[in-house]
Amino acid sequence: MTDETDEPDDVLERDEMLALLEDGIEEAHRKVKSGRVYDAENEKVRIKWIRTLGYVAGQYRQLIKDRDLEEIEERLEDLEQQRGDQP
Helix, strand or coil: CCCCCCCCHHHHHHHHHHHHHHHHHHHHHHHHHHCCCCCHHHHHHHHHHHHHHHHHHHHHHHHHHHHHHHHHHHHHHHHHHHHHHCC
């Protein structure tokens, strides 16, 4: 846990990572969209940006999925505790 918030460090790290990935996705998308092709070398660079965009988007999706699963697990635990407390 951190001193400043009640959130665990891994949640803050994930949020920071998501923010970085969002920035990377926006930058890669900008490069893909606005890149001009004057020669074959520029096209190779553009293709690398497209691949980077795909990879970063996949990492972003996985982090979101992990976060959602953790939230579901917490909700399930809460429900199980509530159910156990009732006669």
